[in-house]
Amino acid sequence: MSPVYYNEEAFSALTKWIADQQYSKVFILVDTNTEAHCLPVIQTKLSKPDEFEVLVIPAGETHKNIQVSEQLWQQLSDRGADRKSLLINLGGGVVTDIGGFVAATFRRGIHFINIPTSLLAMVDAAIGGKTGVDLGVLKNQVGVILQPQMVLVITKFLKTLATRQVANGKAEMYKHGLIFDAHYWSELTGDNGDIDTHIRRSVEIKNEIVAQDLTENGLRKVLNFGHTLGHAIESHFLERKDIPLYHGEAIIAGMILEGYLSNRLTGLAQHQLIEITDAFNQGYAKIDFTPTDIKAICDLLKFDKKNTHGHVNFVLLTQIGAATFDVKVPDDMIQKAFAYYKEA
Ligand SMILES: NC(=O)c1ccc[n+]([C@@H]2O[C@H](COP(=O)([O-])OP(=O)(O)OC[C@H]3O[C@@H](n4cnc5c(N)ncnc54)[C@H](O)[C@@H]3O)[C@@H](O)[C@H]2O)c1
Ligand SMILES: [Zn+2]
Incomplete structure (x- = not known):
């Protein structure tokens, strides 16, 4: 796994790494927001800021595509990048995903460094080595x-x-x-400890899971908890357009629904289900699913089924802090999960 450095230590690690590697050129990829808010911070920390070339893409998921990748390949090429160049991705998950992809493919692969600037990118997108772009409406294809x-x-x-x-x-x-990690869960929900400590713990957990299963054949699947229903919810509301839902908000609903399934199928205790539901209801707005929404979401799951030989496999909890994967769930149980979500 890639080493992760934090805060002040991160700046010295970067300076030392660049000096040691003797790159022919160093490029920094930003989006329009991280150009304004984050690039100046990095520039003041670099000993020779003029030696860095900046590449800018427009902010937002819609720009995480192959056309923007092509523009980046072209700019790298025009501006003299070669196999010994470095690309630094400074931004949220969109920048780290597309930047990683462009670096991995330019001249069959150049070095890249991720400097995540959103919380989601710090604890998730920038870690684990998955890079990529969307293909039309299909995410990360x-x-x-x-x-x-x-x-x-x-x-x-x-x-x-x-x-x-x-x-x-x-x-x-x-x-x-x-x-x-049940202890970490109670720290998060009990508001114990500071955000820096929490970020470190999340990075450790993701790294540990990924390191044991680099190609997602087994254990890594547990990172998809809340995501089977969560992704269907996210896609559905993308199509509805009148309620713009963030990924994390869809995943919160997905975790409550899949928490219910865990209670019914894999032994998650009732009081733990309630603990999860209460914690999420406190911090996040409830989504008002109409019967039409629920039907559309279940249809999206069936579409998923086609891609996985006839059934959707869920990651479910056996208790807070432990998950199991490849669980098959009967359709009527999903309806009941939505009924629980509405009531809870
Ligand atoms: N590779 C993976 O394993 C993995 C995992 C999870 C998510 N992802 C991908 O990550 C993307 C989502 O990441 P995201 O939520 O960071 O989205 P994002 O990159 O679009 O960032 C969200 C918004 O915040 C802005 N922003 C970022 N940092 C900022 C800062 N410090 N100050 C002010 N504004 C800032 C961005 O410009 C953007 O407008 C998705 O494309 C998703 O597919 C990848
Ligand atoms: Zn996610």
């Missing part, structure tokens, strides 16, 4: 798995991140507690 040379987590970047984006990233942190 094209990409490769390649680890960055290092990941630098500089938590002061979170100061300029919108509150809703912070809650978005926090959803994945709750997930890490639920699938892997």
Whole structure:
């Protein structure tokens, strides 16, 4: 796995790494927001900032595509990048995903470093080596798995991140507690410890899971807790357009629904289900699913089924802090889960 450095230590690790590697050129990829809020911070920390070339893409998921990748390949080429160049990705998950993909494919692969600037990217997207872009409406259809040379987590970047984006990233942190570490879950929900400590724990958990299963044949699947229904919910509301839902918000609903399934199928105790539901209802707005929404979401799951030989496999909890995967769930149980969500 790539080494992860934090805060002040991160700047010295970066400076030393660049000096040691003697790169022909160093490029920094930003989006329009991280160009304004994060790039100046990095530039003041670099000893020779003029030696860095900046590449800018427009902010937002819609730009995480192959056309923008092509523009980046072209700019790298025009500006003299060669196999010994470095790409630093400074941004949220969109920048680390597309930047990693562009680096992994340019001249059959150049070094890249991730400097995540959103909470979601710090605890999730920048870690684990998955890179890629969307293909039309299909998310992350094209990409490769390649680890960055290092990941630098500089938590002061979170100061300029919108509150809703912070809650978005926090959803994945709750997930890490639920699938892997009951003590961490209670720290998060009890508001014990500071965000820096929590970020470190989430990074450790994701790294540990990924290291044991680099190609997602087994254990890594547990990172998909809340995501089977969560992704269907996310896609459905993307189509509805009148209710823009963030990924993390869809995953929170997914974790309550799959928590219910865990209670029915894999032994999650009733009081733990209630604990999870209450924690999420406190921090996140409830989604008002109409019967039409529920039907559409279940249809999306069936579409998923086609891609997995006839059944959707769920990751479910056996207790807070432990998960099991490849669980098959009967259709009527999913209806009951939505009924529980509405009531709870
Ligand atoms: N590779 C993986 O394993 C993995 C895992 C999870 C998510 N992802 C991907 O990550 C993406 C989502 O990541 P995201 O939520 O970071 O989205 P994002 O990159 O779009 O960032 C969210 C918004 O916050 C802005 N922003 C980022 N940092 C900021 C800062 N410090 N100050 C002010 N504004 C800032 C961005 O410009 C953007 O507008 C998705 O494309 C998803 O597919 C990848
Ligand atoms: Zn997620």
